[in-house]
Amino acid sequence: MDSLYGKTLFITGASRGIGKAIALRAAEDGANIVIAAKTAQPHPTLPGTIHSAAQEIEDAGGRALPLVVDVRDEVAVVAAVAQAAQHFGGIDIVVNNASAIGLTGTLDTPVKRFDLMVDINLRGTWVTTRACLPHLLRAENPHVLTLSPPLNFEPRWLAPHPAYTTSKYGMTLVTLALAEEFRERGVAANALWPRTVIATSAIDLLPGVDAGACRRPEIVADAAHWILTRRSRELTGNCFIDEAVLAQAGVTDFDAYAVEPGRDPLLDLFLD
Template sequence: MLNTGKLAGKVIYVTGGSRGIGLAMAIKAAKDGAKIAIAAKTADPHPKLPGTIYTAAKDIEAAGGQALPCIVDVRDEGQIQQSIEETVKAFGGIDIVINNASAISLTGTQETSMKTYDLMHTINTRGTYLVSKCALPYLKESAMKGRNPHILNNSPPLSMQPRWFQNHVAYTMAKYGMSMCVLGMAEEFKKDGIAVNAIWPRTAIMTAAMEMLGGGKGIRDQCRNTDIMADAAYVILTRDSRTFTGNFCVDEQVLREEGMNDFKQYLANPEGKESDLMPDFFLDDFSLGAQQEVVNRQTEQVAAKATAAPAAQGSGPIQEVFKQIEGHLSEEMVKKTNAVFAFSISDDNTEWYLDLKNGAGSCGAGKPASGKADVTFTVNTANFGKMFAGKIKPTTAFMTGKLKIAGNMGKAMALEKMMVKMQKGRSYHTSTNNIWTPKSML
């Protein structure tokens, strides 16, 4: 998407902009000649994640903008206020605030320490509120000068569906706190001509943090790149602040409204397929196209047969899946995966395991003999069958509440990569959709 020049000379304050989505948004604005303050903690290189406020500043300047790197912990009111004042002194005011800084922990109540809980809530909810509060006087000045002021939060649409809370209630509360800032501040600041909106991705976005968690190309195939969020943010920030406010925007929808229909340019893997994209959290509509809808309908009969009669421990369709898995175990697979998985089947109270950490691997009914599993999946029979048939990704099942995951999320994603490889090597039993399914599940 081409720049229009509408952000030329605008002063933008971005939190968490040393890498990823925040940096992509900053660079997009910099191409217009915007002046950008990068407010983030990363002054020294992270051992695993690239980018600091100083490398971000160089990237912004290389794109045609002006940059002000600011060391800021958004939990610290003093640091925020000081960086706001430094921005105003350097650039003459503030026209746009992008609240991008966020912390995430996809853990259940028992597994979430109060230190982690406090981290998410002080960065996500409190940090967003505090940055907006400190910048408000200058945004009002921007409005009085007719400079189209905006606040844009990287947060999801509000939805009270239980599935968005049940697996990670602390994280959901913290992200929804950012969205509630949009809901309230949009109305509060409307009289001042300051827009307050939210942006959220339609699919998972490939960032350095995601790559570290997911382990490379396997997760990359399921993601879009950060450019789609940057382009959508650009559209939002160039809309009239007095009329476009209080919106929970989704990146793809925003760009479609601008006439865009081809989204292949945003694939993190240019050779990937849009049908493989993984939906992001918090969006109630998960249809990624007619093809996926067809696949979903085709699996209903499979699911009905799989749940018709609960299997006894060590028998039935789940046992047949593990027999198929056993035939693909190898020392190479163990070396690449290095994890032990446990499966708790919720509708028949059976337990299964897959040991890909020891020897040439093993699997079967019961608990892993090697000890505690790295990841425990809780799922019903039907969705277990869909996962190993390639008809639903574990990450998608998790996001939609069909699967509970306890333990190492990185290892959980490694299992998904392993299943994809196994499915490619299997003979197909279905001619209608070319997806492998155990015969007893057909």
Template sequence: MSDVAAPDLDGRTAFITGTTRGIGKAIALSLAEHGCNVVSTGKTVDDTDADLDGTIHETAAECEDRGVASHAIQLDLRDADEVAAAASEAIDVFGEVDIVVNNASAIEIASVESMPANRFDLMTEVNVRGTYLTSRAFVPHLREIGGGQILTNAPPVTMDRGPGKAAYAWSKLGMTFVTLSLAGELEGDGIAANAFWPVTAIDTRATRYFGMGTEDDWRSPAIVADTVLELLDRDIEYTGNAVYDEEILREAGVDDFAEYNLTEGDPAPLSARMFDPDYERPA
């Protein structure tokens, strides 16, 4: 995390959804490097016959290699009972869980006409409902331990109505609405809730699969992980915000983002413009 004071997360524990690979794994490993215990959750526990490498157990092991305790829990965010059980298991294992990161998401870019209802339902259930269920499962515990932080990988609330984005944009903005509403509900309990989103597309399986630009347009997941670190370093009074990664890192003193770029030169703000076609990067 260059140019930014690294937070001390020793003794803290984070429950993170979607840690098998990509952004979720990057966040998990980054928090572990800064002393945070990690609950690694997701659906993949065996990648032997899978098209993609990575399991929640591999991520947990890599966190432990960084000197922290980690625990893997298989989790389908669509199942309310599984979410509640996973929260209880995490609390039983670590005693306290004071960081909740809603990272897992389903994505599909398609027109309303071409997207079947079951794919719409999937994004609604995983993204909006999953964020709702996960956050809700931890609220009583966070109150009991005297506070904590809920962070959600979702964009600032804008109203882009571009073609092909109806289902995905609705579900991601729904994640943001859940988080911002929680911020107001929990402010008096010492529980902060904020959303974060990358300005540029991030190099992940989904980015490549859906053809969202080329390497010239992408950054590494490290920029999102550093954004999470900066948010965790903020006072608990910093709540109710939906921020872009560049915005929060500039406030922390970063003015050169070259280390995150996959190729020379800053990539275009594709991700921000997906939700706000008028987005302009600060000079």
């Protein structure tokens, strides 16, 4: 199963960044992409909308359904999933990509920001997956893929930004729990995280990061494609790193993904 042709992917936060890159890679196979994101009108500082992403997906060979969805809103998520399933005849894959970031300590993190990260990262992952599960259980090769890190309890990842860390680890815990809960029913659930910092709009929130030392989102998209084309009953409950996935797939030239080839890439958060 090396192609996602005809598969329907429900991707949160797919209007830009890693989510859009995953969508475009699937579109090359002729997949159906549900772009579940908030940005319907151009943002003053961030690139892309659900409509511009939809055009790129269709230009790449896929079919797109752009839907305005805030994953914090359960009613909106459930409605979007129902509309997507009706439009494409089902849902095969859910990609939990939408995420909020805030790299601040406890005293510098407003409660409102804490709530935002927990609501989008942890609760949004659970709500979205829960809404999609009835359709995934009817799919031939169902997958849940969450963009969250491996569980690394080294103190240096806990102290600097506890709210963000716990919300991202929560995404991973939900995914691993789903893997066990639905293992016998054939729904795969895995987490995927980049080995290096990825050049998206989020790097503006990482102080001192040189975009030239980052990799492009396509490396995560190619790793996601490899995972999502495996048999769901044979690949579940893993915390994958993009570079390791692609190495297993036979990729040896990671410099091809570099923003500036030849530079040593910066390691991402939560990785030793």
